[in-house]
Amino acid sequence: MVGSSATRETVRLGVLGVTVDVALENARRATLARVRAAWHQCLIEPTDVPANVVVDLGPIDDADALLHRLSQEVTLRAIDARAGQLLMLHGAALADATTGATLAVVGPSGMGKSTWLQAHGSGRRYLSDETVAITADLGVVAHAKPISVGNGSLKSQLPPRDLGLRPAKGTERLAGLWLLIRDSSVPARLEPVDMLDALPLLAEHASHLSAMAAPLQALAAVVDGCGGLFRAHYAEAADLAPFVDDALQARR
Amino acid sequence: MMTRRAPDLVDFYRHGSESVAMAGTNVVRLTELSTHVVETCSEWTPIADLAVRLTDHFGMPPGTDSALAMTADAVRELTDLGVLETRDADIPLQVSEARDVLAAMVSRVAADGGIDLLLIKGTSISHHGLRTPRAWGDVDVLVRPGTEPMLRRILAEVGWTVPNEPSPRPLPIPLHALTLAHPRWSTEIDVHHYFPGCYGDPADVFELFWSGRTVIDSAHQPVATTGLHASALIAGLNLMRGPEQPWTRSETEEWLAAVKAWDPGDRQALAELAAAAGATDTIADLLGQAGVTAVERGTTSAADLADWGDRVAASRGDGYEWGLAISRAPWLRKPWIAIQAVMFDADAYRHGLPQPHGLQRLRRSARRWPKAWRWLASQLRKGSRS
Helix, strand or coil, X not given: CCCCCCCEEEEEEEECCEEEEEEEECCCHHHXXXXXXXXXXXXXXXXXXXXXXXXXXXXCCCHHHHHHHHHHHHHHHHHHHCCCCCEEEEEEEEECCCCCEEEEEECCCCXXXXXXXXXXXXXXXXXXXXXXXXXXXXXXXXCCCCEEECCCCCCEEECHHHHCCECCCCCCEEEEEEEEEECCCCCCEEEXXXXXXXXXXXXXXXXXXXXXXXXXXXXHHHHHHCCCEEEEEECCHXXXXXXXXXXXXXXX | CXXXXXXXXXXXXXXXXXXXXXXXXXXXXXXXXXXXXXHHCCCCEEHHHHHHHHHHHHCCCCCCCCHHHHXXXXXXXXXXXXXXXXXXXXXXXXXXXXXXXXXXHHHHHHHHCCCCEEEECHHHHHHCCCCCCCCCCCXXXXXXXXXXXXXXXXXXXXXXXXXXXXXXXXCXXXXXXXXXXXXXXXXXXXXXXXXXXXCCCHHHHHXXXXXXXXXEEECCEEEEECCHHHHHHHHHHHHHHCCCCCCHHHHHHHHHHHHHCCCHHHHHHHHHXXXXXXXXXXXXXXXXXXXXXXXXXXXXXXHHHHHHHHHHHHCCCHHHHHHHXXXXXXXXXXXXXXXXXXXXXXXXXXXXXXXXXXXXXXHHHHCCHHHXXXXXXXXXXXXXXX
């Protein structure tokens, strides 16, 4: 057994533009190290200024369970904190390392967002594997949480650097918006979605949409601003490589 | 059926001829027809009107479906989605219909509550042939003194309230009736607890009227109203109290013609009722014109005669009551009441609306300032002499 000291530690994170203090009770030193490693792109130095959000899960002995719960809880609390301020879509996003042009893929759990990240993320800036937060001027606010991998009730939480993902710089702008459709019957392709269909489809994947002022106008402005919503049909994540390259390079 | 945009409609985005609506957390794409419906229904709109507007825009629908049925289907669908809300339409009664229905309703509500109530003025006067029926007018009732708060409570439970309460104007002359209004009725109820001009004890006067009551038909319901003589007394006092009302002259002629045609027994009964009600002096002139000999003249106290004089003068306009209030107020309060008088918006008051505030009130009152200042100066001069 390593690090048997029982203490209360606080780890401060920056996610979705808010500060989150995570209180860890009786966490072993090794567990603390894993938390820091998994959230390495979000770690910030605590200051005297209180955090916007405090997450206290109570004592959890199992490190995997703690990381899993933490991933969910931090995300939910940060989303709640930004309700009405950001357009937040359930999805993943990567940005070109040089230009910051960002491609976001939206879809429900199981549609392959994490797989898409693993296939196309290396060397690119990482924004999120869970929540793509977009400002009114198409800026993308990072939620660089650990990558949740696996289909079970307890997903592994991988540090982004393990996948070769680079940290965001705060200069990312939305350049493309896709809806992932896993479909082995056709070759990989992008299919444009009419604006009037795009809004209900995206609304299904938005958090706290009704808390925004004029939410449909905001959503339409984002869709319009990034060149429209596309359905990305694919069988294997790698099949989308030319489309991803094109989407991110087109705005260079 | 009427419809309007639901309060839950968060946002509406039009793109080309179609649109997307967000109701609560539900986001739906709307057809061109539904888009037009939502854009048309920013306020409560009868579905029949909506059908006409849709027909104007799209033409008659094809096939056998009528425009109204198609419109109703579209509204139902949008209501299910939470985009629209619907309610039963109001049936706009004409004032005369509303008055008859309302008289029957108030009468029944009072009877259910154990309150003795008489319909007075209006319908009862025309019923007894003292005036030709009017197509307009409020429902006036007289209740046994002391029971008016109970009637008011009962009516308040079904939405009848006193507009402008507390009153934005001074009330130097005691109120003889409260006006109750309802947002969905075009006519009002005036609840009297005594009748001005009758200076006998109000309870005794009511008993006199109650014992001589008759029952008339109002909206096919029996309603208790004043008998022939009490109706003539009330109508006569009303004419005497408002000598400068535009209808007074013609109605006085009708009243005189009717009473002159009565047999001597009824004419004598009217004079005796006026005496018993303490109204001999207030109606004496009219009785004289009708050739009826008043009995027990000169029995009204000086205070009651002064009150009657105030009421007659007040019928000429709001200015008299303001002037009375200024003259009766302590010196330090006179300027404040005078300013209130100049700022008072009589139109808003008559329509049961609150007095406008701030600049709006100042702007409106400014239009009548030249006249108002002349009036005010005369009232203050009177006040300083009192």
